[in-house]
Amino acid sequence: MELYAERGFEQTTVAEIAERAGLTERTFFRHYADKREVLFGGADQLNELLVNAVAYAPEAATPLEAVATGLEAVGALLQGRREFARRRQAIISANPQLQERELIKLASLAGAIAEVLRARGVAGALAGLTGELAMAVFKAAFEQWVEQADERELPQVIRESFEEMRALSTPRRQTAPARRRRAAAR
Protein backbone atom coordinates (compact mmCIF):
# COMPACT_ATOMS: atom_id res chain seq x y z
CA MET A 1 0.00 0.00 0.00
CA GLU A 2 2.89 2.37 0.72
CA LEU A 3 4.29 1.95 -2.75
CA TYR A 4 0.92 2.09 -4.44
CA ALA A 5 0.16 5.31 -2.62
CA GLU A 6 3.57 6.83 -3.30
CA ARG A 7 3.93 6.30 -7.00
CA GLY A 8 0.65 4.76 -8.11
CA PHE A 9 -0.35 1.17 -8.78
CA GLU A 10 0.85 0.81 -12.36
CA GLN A 11 4.10 2.59 -11.71
CA THR A 12 4.92 0.15 -8.97
CA THR A 13 6.67 -3.03 -10.04
CA VAL A 14 6.46 -6.32 -8.20
CA ALA A 15 10.24 -6.33 -7.96
CA GLU A 16 10.04 -3.10 -5.96
CA ILE A 17 7.39 -4.50 -3.65
CA ALA A 18 9.44 -7.63 -3.09
CA GLU A 19 12.54 -5.60 -2.38
CA ARG A 20 10.86 -3.39 0.19
CA ALA A 21 9.30 -6.43 1.83
CA GLY A 22 12.68 -8.14 1.89
CA LEU A 23 11.84 -11.13 -0.20
CA THR A 24 11.88 -12.45 -3.73
CA GLU A 25 9.51 -11.63 -6.52
CA ARG A 26 8.70 -15.33 -6.76
CA THR A 27 7.78 -15.44 -3.12
CA PHE A 28 5.45 -12.50 -3.54
CA PHE A 29 3.46 -14.49 -6.05
CA ARG A 30 3.28 -17.40 -3.65
CA HIS A 31 1.41 -15.20 -1.20
CA TYR A 32 -0.69 -13.21 -3.63
CA ALA A 33 -2.25 -14.52 -6.81
CA ASP A 34 -1.40 -11.28 -8.56
CA LYS A 35 -0.28 -7.73 -8.05
CA ARG A 36 -3.78 -6.49 -7.24
CA GLU A 37 -4.70 -9.08 -4.71
CA VAL A 38 -2.54 -7.40 -2.08
CA LEU A 39 -5.32 -4.92 -1.46
CA PHE A 40 -8.09 -7.49 -1.12
CA GLY A 41 -6.84 -9.81 1.56
CA GLY A 42 -9.69 -9.29 3.99
CA ALA A 43 -12.40 -10.21 1.50
CA ASP A 44 -12.77 -13.76 2.76
CA GLN A 45 -13.45 -12.74 6.34
CA LEU A 46 -15.95 -10.20 5.12
CA ASN A 47 -17.66 -12.88 3.08
CA GLU A 48 -17.89 -15.22 6.03
CA LEU A 49 -19.21 -12.54 8.37
CA LEU A 50 -21.84 -11.48 5.89
CA VAL A 51 -22.97 -14.98 5.04
CA ASN A 52 -23.25 -15.97 8.68
CA ALA A 53 -25.21 -12.88 9.58
CA VAL A 54 -27.70 -13.55 6.81
CA ALA A 55 -27.91 -17.24 7.62
CA TYR A 56 -28.66 -16.62 11.27
CA ALA A 57 -31.00 -13.68 10.85
CA PRO A 58 -34.38 -14.25 12.55
CA GLU A 59 -36.51 -16.75 10.69
CA ALA A 60 -39.32 -14.25 10.53
CA ALA A 61 -37.15 -11.77 8.65
CA THR A 62 -37.95 -11.13 5.00
CA PRO A 63 -35.11 -11.62 2.50
CA LEU A 64 -34.39 -7.93 2.45
CA GLU A 65 -34.40 -7.68 6.23
CA ALA A 66 -32.06 -10.64 6.54
CA VAL A 67 -29.68 -9.08 4.06
CA ALA A 68 -29.87 -5.73 5.81
CA THR A 69 -28.83 -7.49 9.01
CA GLY A 70 -25.80 -8.90 7.23
CA LEU A 71 -24.75 -5.60 5.74
CA GLU A 72 -25.00 -3.86 9.08
CA ALA A 73 -22.74 -6.51 10.55
CA VAL A 74 -20.22 -5.73 7.84
CA GLY A 75 -20.71 -2.05 8.49
CA ALA A 76 -19.99 -2.57 12.16
CA LEU A 77 -16.75 -4.34 11.32
CA LEU A 78 -15.51 -1.59 9.03
CA GLN A 79 -16.77 1.24 11.15
CA GLY A 80 -13.61 1.72 13.19
CA ARG A 81 -11.29 1.71 10.20
CA ARG A 82 -12.51 4.71 8.33
CA GLU A 83 -9.14 6.29 7.73
CA PHE A 84 -7.70 3.03 6.50
CA ALA A 85 -10.70 2.54 4.22
CA ARG A 86 -10.22 6.03 2.86
CA ARG A 87 -6.57 5.50 2.00
CA ARG A 88 -7.30 2.13 0.44
CA GLN A 89 -10.21 3.48 -1.55
CA ALA A 90 -8.16 6.38 -2.85
CA ILE A 91 -5.68 3.92 -4.32
CA ILE A 92 -8.42 1.78 -5.84
CA SER A 93 -10.30 4.73 -7.27
CA ALA A 94 -7.16 5.86 -9.04
CA ASN A 95 -6.83 2.66 -11.05
CA PRO A 96 -9.30 0.75 -13.25
CA GLN A 97 -7.57 -2.60 -12.78
CA LEU A 98 -8.10 -2.33 -9.05
CA GLN A 99 -11.69 -1.26 -9.53
CA GLU A 100 -12.27 -4.37 -11.60
CA ARG A 101 -10.90 -6.52 -8.84
CA GLU A 102 -13.05 -4.80 -6.26
CA LEU A 103 -16.14 -5.24 -8.37
CA ILE A 104 -15.64 -8.95 -8.80
CA LYS A 105 -15.19 -9.31 -5.05
CA LEU A 106 -18.47 -7.54 -4.48
CA ALA A 107 -20.14 -9.65 -7.15
CA SER A 108 -18.86 -12.70 -5.36
CA LEU A 109 -20.47 -11.41 -2.18
CA ALA A 110 -23.74 -10.95 -4.05
CA GLY A 111 -23.52 -14.53 -5.18
CA ALA A 112 -22.85 -15.75 -1.65
CA ILE A 113 -25.84 -13.83 -0.36
CA ALA A 114 -28.04 -15.34 -3.03
CA GLU A 115 -26.88 -18.80 -2.08
CA VAL A 116 -27.64 -18.32 1.59
CA LEU A 117 -31.04 -16.90 0.79
CA ARG A 118 -31.83 -19.97 -1.26
CA ALA A 119 -30.86 -22.09 1.72
CA ARG A 120 -33.41 -20.04 3.64
CA GLY A 121 -36.07 -21.06 1.15
CA VAL A 122 -36.11 -17.99 -1.08
CA ALA A 123 -36.80 -18.78 -4.72
CA GLY A 124 -33.75 -18.84 -6.99
CA ALA A 125 -34.31 -15.80 -9.17
CA LEU A 126 -35.55 -13.71 -6.27
CA ALA A 127 -32.51 -14.66 -4.22
CA GLY A 128 -30.24 -13.61 -7.07
CA LEU A 129 -31.97 -10.27 -7.40
CA THR A 130 -31.83 -9.66 -3.67
CA GLY A 131 -28.11 -10.36 -3.62
CA GLU A 132 -27.50 -7.83 -6.37
CA LEU A 133 -29.70 -5.25 -4.69
CA ALA A 134 -27.85 -5.74 -1.44
CA MET A 135 -24.51 -5.03 -3.05
CA ALA A 136 -25.98 -2.03 -4.85
CA VAL A 137 -27.06 -0.57 -1.53
CA PHE A 138 -23.75 -1.40 0.05
CA LYS A 139 -21.73 0.19 -2.72
CA ALA A 140 -23.75 3.39 -2.57
CA ALA A 141 -23.59 3.53 1.22
CA PHE A 142 -19.89 2.73 1.39
CA GLU A 143 -19.10 5.43 -1.12
CA GLN A 144 -21.01 8.00 0.90
CA TRP A 145 -19.36 6.91 4.11
CA VAL A 146 -15.87 7.15 2.66
CA GLU A 147 -16.43 10.48 0.96
CA GLN A 148 -18.26 12.35 3.64
CA ALA A 149 -16.50 14.17 6.44
CA ASP A 150 -19.44 14.24 8.84
CA GLU A 151 -20.40 12.08 11.74
CA ARG A 152 -22.62 9.30 10.36
CA GLU A 153 -21.14 5.87 10.83
CA LEU A 154 -21.34 3.11 8.25
CA PRO A 155 -24.16 0.98 9.70
CA GLN A 156 -26.33 4.05 9.90
CA VAL A 157 -25.56 5.06 6.32
CA ILE A 158 -26.45 1.53 5.25
CA ARG A 159 -29.76 1.67 7.10
CA GLU A 160 -30.59 5.00 5.53
CA SER A 161 -29.68 3.70 2.08
CA PHE A 162 -32.07 0.80 2.54
CA GLU A 163 -34.70 3.33 3.52
CA GLU A 164 -34.03 5.33 0.39
CA MET A 165 -34.38 2.21 -1.68
CA ARG A 166 -37.77 1.53 -0.13
CA ALA A 167 -38.80 5.11 -0.73
CA LEU A 168 -37.72 4.88 -4.37
CA SER A 169 -39.81 1.77 -4.80
CA THR A 170 -43.02 3.34 -3.46
CA PRO A 171 -43.17 6.61 -5.36
CA ARG A 172 -46.82 7.39 -4.69
CA ARG A 173 -46.46 8.29 -1.04
CA GLN A 174 -43.23 10.11 -1.53
CA THR A 175 -42.96 13.85 -1.97
CA ALA A 176 -41.97 14.43 -5.56
CA PRO A 177 -38.30 15.35 -5.90
CA ALA A 178 -37.50 18.66 -7.52
CA ARG A 179 -36.89 18.07 -11.19
CA ARG A 180 -35.30 20.88 -13.09
CA ARG A 181 -34.84 20.20 -16.73
CA ARG A 182 -33.85 17.46 -19.06
CA ALA A 183 -30.24 16.49 -19.47
CA ALA A 184 -28.56 17.47 -22.67
CA ALA A 185 -27.76 14.38 -24.70
CA ARG A 186 -24.22 14.11 -25.88
Next chain:
Amino acid sequence: MELYAERGFEQTTVAEIAERAGLTERTFFRHYADKREVLFGGADQLNELLVNAVAYAPEAATPLEAVATGLEAVGALLQGRREFARRRQAIISANPQLQERELIKLASLAGAIAEVLRARGVAGALAGLTGELAMAVFKAAFEQWVEQADERELPQVIRESFEEMRALSTPRRQTAPARRRRAAAR
Protein backbone atom coordinates in the same frame (compact mmCIF):
# COMPACT_ATOMS: atom_id res chain seq x y z
CA MET B 1 -14.89 -15.11 -30.20
CA GLU B 2 -14.23 -18.23 -32.26
CA LEU B 3 -10.89 -18.82 -30.65
CA TYR B 4 -12.11 -17.97 -27.16
CA ALA B 5 -14.94 -20.44 -27.59
CA GLU B 6 -12.74 -23.13 -29.08
CA ARG B 7 -9.92 -23.29 -26.60
CA GLY B 8 -10.84 -20.85 -23.86
CA PHE B 9 -9.83 -17.26 -23.23
CA GLU B 10 -6.58 -17.81 -21.38
CA GLN B 11 -5.43 -20.54 -23.71
CA THR B 12 -5.79 -18.17 -26.64
CA THR B 13 -2.78 -15.98 -27.42
CA VAL B 14 -2.98 -12.64 -29.13
CA ALA B 15 -0.58 -13.93 -31.75
CA GLU B 16 -3.14 -16.58 -32.66
CA ILE B 17 -5.94 -14.05 -32.90
CA ALA B 18 -3.82 -11.82 -35.09
CA GLU B 19 -2.90 -14.70 -37.33
CA ARG B 20 -6.48 -15.82 -37.86
CA ALA B 21 -7.53 -12.24 -38.50
CA GLY B 22 -4.70 -11.87 -40.97
CA LEU B 23 -2.85 -9.02 -39.31
CA THR B 24 -0.08 -8.28 -36.87
CA GLU B 25 -0.16 -8.57 -33.10
CA ARG B 26 0.75 -4.91 -32.95
CA THR B 27 -2.19 -3.99 -35.13
CA PHE B 28 -4.53 -5.93 -32.87
CA PHE B 29 -3.53 -3.71 -29.98
CA ARG B 30 -4.18 -0.65 -32.09
CA HIS B 31 -7.82 -1.68 -32.39
CA TYR B 32 -8.35 -3.11 -28.92
CA ALA B 33 -6.88 -1.79 -25.72
CA ASP B 34 -6.31 -5.30 -24.48
CA LYS B 35 -7.14 -8.92 -25.11
CA ARG B 36 -10.45 -8.73 -23.24
CA GLU B 37 -11.82 -5.67 -24.93
CA VAL B 38 -12.65 -7.65 -28.06
CA LEU B 39 -15.81 -8.88 -26.37
CA PHE B 40 -16.99 -5.47 -25.18
CA GLY B 41 -17.09 -3.40 -28.29
CA GLY B 42 -20.78 -2.54 -28.17
CA ALA B 43 -20.65 -1.06 -24.70
CA ASP B 44 -20.45 2.52 -25.90
CA GLN B 45 -23.60 2.32 -27.99
CA LEU B 46 -25.38 0.67 -25.09
CA ASN B 47 -24.27 3.48 -22.85
CA GLU B 48 -25.51 6.12 -25.22
CA LEU B 49 -28.86 4.44 -25.73
CA LEU B 50 -29.39 4.04 -22.03
CA VAL B 51 -28.37 7.56 -21.15
CA ASN B 52 -30.59 9.09 -23.81
CA ALA B 53 -33.58 7.04 -22.78
CA VAL B 54 -33.20 8.17 -19.19
CA ALA B 55 -32.57 11.75 -20.16
CA TYR B 56 -35.69 11.96 -22.31
CA ALA B 57 -38.01 10.01 -20.05
CA PRO B 58 -41.20 11.95 -19.19
CA GLU B 59 -40.56 14.76 -16.77
CA ALA B 60 -43.21 13.41 -14.48
CA ALA B 61 -41.40 10.09 -14.14
CA THR B 62 -39.79 9.29 -10.81
CA PRO B 63 -36.09 8.40 -10.87
CA LEU B 64 -36.85 4.70 -10.79
CA GLU B 65 -39.41 5.01 -13.56
CA ALA B 66 -37.00 6.96 -15.73
CA VAL B 67 -34.34 4.35 -15.21
CA ALA B 68 -36.78 1.54 -15.95
CA THR B 69 -37.54 3.26 -19.24
CA GLY B 70 -33.86 3.23 -20.09
CA LEU B 71 -33.35 -0.39 -19.20
CA GLU B 72 -36.30 -1.46 -21.28
CA ALA B 73 -34.81 0.39 -24.24
CA VAL B 74 -31.61 -1.59 -23.74
CA GLY B 75 -33.66 -4.74 -23.39
CA ALA B 76 -35.40 -4.02 -26.68
CA LEU B 77 -32.03 -3.64 -28.40
CA LEU B 78 -30.68 -6.95 -27.10
CA GLN B 79 -33.90 -8.81 -27.47
CA GLY B 80 -33.28 -10.11 -30.97
CA ARG B 81 -29.77 -11.32 -30.24
CA ARG B 82 -30.43 -13.94 -27.64
CA GLU B 83 -28.32 -16.69 -29.17
CA PHE B 84 -25.41 -14.33 -29.64
CA ALA B 85 -25.77 -13.14 -26.07
CA ARG B 86 -25.79 -16.70 -24.86
CA ARG B 87 -22.58 -17.62 -26.66
CA ARG B 88 -20.89 -14.47 -25.50
CA GLN B 89 -22.01 -14.94 -21.94
CA ALA B 90 -20.80 -18.54 -21.89
CA ILE B 91 -17.31 -17.32 -22.74
CA ILE B 92 -17.42 -14.58 -20.14
CA SER B 93 -18.79 -16.83 -17.43
CA ALA B 94 -15.91 -19.22 -17.98
CA ASN B 95 -13.27 -16.63 -17.15
CA PRO B 96 -12.84 -14.30 -14.17
CA GLN B 97 -10.81 -11.75 -16.11
CA LEU B 98 -13.67 -11.32 -18.53
CA GLN B 99 -16.16 -11.08 -15.69
CA GLU B 100 -14.10 -8.29 -14.20
CA ARG B 101 -14.21 -6.41 -17.45
CA GLU B 102 -17.94 -6.90 -17.75
CA LEU B 103 -18.50 -5.70 -14.22
CA ILE B 104 -16.58 -2.49 -14.74
CA LYS B 105 -18.57 -1.79 -17.89
CA LEU B 106 -21.78 -2.23 -15.92
CA ALA B 107 -20.43 -0.03 -13.14
CA SER B 108 -19.66 2.59 -15.72
CA LEU B 109 -23.26 2.40 -16.87
CA ALA B 110 -24.40 2.87 -13.28
CA GLY B 111 -22.26 5.96 -13.08
CA ALA B 112 -23.66 7.33 -16.33
CA ILE B 113 -27.20 6.78 -15.07
CA ALA B 114 -26.41 8.58 -11.86
CA GLU B 115 -25.02 11.51 -13.81
CA VAL B 116 -28.10 11.83 -15.99
CA LEU B 117 -30.35 11.61 -12.97
CA ARG B 118 -28.47 14.45 -11.34
CA ALA B 119 -29.01 16.47 -14.48
CA ARG B 120 -32.68 15.72 -13.99
CA GLY B 121 -32.52 17.26 -10.55
CA VAL B 122 -32.16 14.14 -8.42
CA ALA B 123 -29.98 14.60 -5.36
CA GLY B 124 -26.43 13.29 -5.64
CA ALA B 125 -26.48 10.37 -3.24
CA LEU B 126 -29.93 9.28 -4.31
CA ALA B 127 -28.88 9.36 -7.95
CA GLY B 128 -25.88 7.21 -7.17
CA LEU B 129 -27.99 4.68 -5.33
CA THR B 130 -30.54 4.57 -8.13
CA GLY B 131 -27.83 3.92 -10.69
CA GLU B 132 -26.53 0.99 -8.68
CA LEU B 133 -30.02 -0.39 -8.14
CA ALA B 134 -30.72 -0.16 -11.84
CA MET B 135 -27.66 -2.20 -12.71
CA ALA B 136 -28.55 -4.71 -10.01
CA VAL B 137 -31.96 -5.21 -11.57
CA PHE B 138 -30.46 -5.40 -15.01
CA LYS B 139 -27.86 -7.97 -14.04
CA ALA B 140 -30.45 -10.20 -12.40
CA ALA B 141 -32.85 -9.86 -15.31
CA PHE B 142 -30.20 -10.42 -17.95
CA GLU B 143 -28.98 -13.55 -16.22
CA GLN B 144 -32.49 -14.96 -16.12
CA TRP B 145 -33.07 -14.10 -19.74
CA VAL B 146 -29.88 -15.78 -20.89
CA GLU B 147 -30.33 -18.88 -18.79
CA GLN B 148 -33.97 -19.59 -19.33
CA ALA B 149 -35.26 -21.53 -22.29
CA ASP B 150 -38.81 -20.21 -22.17
CA GLU B 151 -40.57 -17.48 -24.04
CA ARG B 152 -40.20 -14.33 -21.95
CA GLU B 153 -38.28 -11.61 -23.75
CA LEU B 154 -35.76 -9.33 -22.08
CA PRO B 155 -37.84 -6.15 -21.63
CA GLN B 156 -40.53 -8.19 -19.95
CA VAL B 157 -38.05 -9.91 -17.63
CA ILE B 158 -36.69 -6.47 -16.74
CA ARG B 159 -40.16 -5.17 -15.94
CA GLU B 160 -40.88 -8.17 -13.78
CA SER B 161 -37.59 -7.77 -11.97
CA PHE B 162 -38.46 -4.17 -11.15
CA GLU B 163 -41.76 -5.43 -9.84
CA GLU B 164 -39.99 -7.97 -7.67
CA MET B 165 -37.76 -5.22 -6.31
CA ARG B 166 -40.81 -3.18 -5.36
CA ALA B 167 -42.38 -6.23 -3.76
CA LEU B 168 -39.21 -6.89 -1.78
CA SER B 169 -39.24 -3.33 -0.52
CA THR B 170 -42.81 -3.45 0.79
CA PRO B 171 -42.81 -6.66 2.78
CA ARG B 172 -45.95 -6.01 4.77
CA ARG B 173 -48.42 -6.47 1.96
CA GLN B 174 -46.60 -9.37 0.47
CA THR B 175 -47.50 -12.99 1.13
CA ALA B 176 -44.71 -14.41 3.26
CA PRO B 177 -42.33 -16.56 1.23
CA ALA B 178 -41.91 -20.16 2.31
CA ARG B 179 -38.94 -20.31 4.60
CA ARG B 180 -37.61 -23.73 5.42
CA ARG B 181 -34.67 -23.71 7.73
CA ARG B 182 -31.52 -21.84 8.43
CA ALA B 183 -28.50 -22.31 6.24
CA ALA B 184 -25.64 -24.27 7.69
CA ALA B 185 -22.67 -22.02 8.25
CA ARG B 186 -19.48 -23.24 6.71
Next chain:
DNA sequence: GCAAGTGATGACAGTTGCTGTCATCAAGTT
Protein backbone atom coordinates in the same frame (compact mmCIF):
# COMPACT_ATOMS: atom_id res chain seq x y z
C1' DG C 1 18.90 -37.98 19.03
C1' DC C 2 18.75 -38.89 14.30
C1' DA C 3 16.52 -39.77 9.84
C1' DA C 4 12.85 -38.68 7.15
C1' DG C 5 9.30 -35.81 5.80
C1' DT C 6 7.20 -31.02 5.25
C1' DG C 7 6.73 -26.34 3.99
C1' DA C 8 8.56 -21.99 2.87
C1' DT C 9 11.98 -19.61 0.20
C1' DG C 10 15.54 -18.46 -3.48
C1' DA C 11 17.28 -18.91 -8.14
C1' DC C 12 16.68 -19.26 -12.74
C1' DA C 13 14.55 -19.58 -17.18
C1' DG C 14 10.64 -18.98 -20.06
C1' DT C 15 5.99 -17.35 -21.87
C1' DT C 16 2.80 -13.77 -22.86
C1' DG C 17 0.44 -9.37 -22.66
C1' DC C 18 1.34 -4.93 -23.88
C1' DT C 19 4.09 -0.47 -25.42
C1' DG C 20 7.42 2.64 -27.91
C1' DT C 21 9.40 3.70 -32.11
C1' DC C 22 10.46 3.91 -36.77
C1' DA C 23 9.83 2.69 -41.58
C1' DT C 24 6.58 1.72 -45.29
C1' DC C 25 2.75 2.35 -48.13
C1' DA C 26 -1.75 3.59 -49.91
C1' DA C 27 -4.97 7.31 -50.58
C1' DG C 28 -6.38 11.66 -50.74
C1' DT C 29 -5.08 16.98 -51.15
C1' DT C 30 -3.13 20.99 -53.01
Next chain:
DNA sequence: AACTTGATGACAGCAACTGTCATCACTTGC
Protein backbone atom coordinates in the same frame (compact mmCIF):
# COMPACT_ATOMS: atom_id res chain seq x y z
C1' DA D 1 3.86 15.87 -58.83
C1' DA D 2 4.96 16.98 -54.09
C1' DC D 3 2.88 16.60 -49.58
C1' DT D 4 0.10 15.24 -45.82
C1' DT D 5 -2.40 11.68 -43.40
C1' DG D 6 -3.69 7.31 -41.52
C1' DA D 7 -3.17 2.57 -41.16
C1' DT D 8 0.02 -1.17 -40.96
C1' DG D 9 4.35 -4.01 -40.27
C1' DA D 10 8.73 -4.81 -37.97
C1' DC D 11 11.44 -4.77 -34.35
C1' DA D 12 12.94 -4.23 -29.59
C1' DG D 13 11.88 -4.14 -24.82
C1' DC D 14 9.46 -4.18 -20.19
C1' DA D 15 6.88 -6.33 -16.64
C1' DA D 16 3.53 -9.68 -14.93
C1' DC D 17 3.23 -14.15 -14.06
C1' DT D 18 4.57 -19.58 -14.08
C1' DG D 19 7.28 -23.96 -13.87
C1' DT D 20 10.96 -26.22 -11.89
C1' DC D 21 14.61 -27.45 -8.99
C1' DA D 22 17.64 -26.82 -5.07
C1' DT D 23 18.17 -25.28 -0.32
C1' DC D 24 17.13 -25.00 4.34
C1' DA D 25 14.73 -24.59 8.72
C1' DC D 26 11.50 -27.18 11.43
C1' DT D 27 8.80 -30.88 12.90
C1' DT D 28 7.79 -35.81 13.57
C1' DG D 29 8.28 -40.69 14.19
C1' DC D 30 11.16 -44.21 15.91
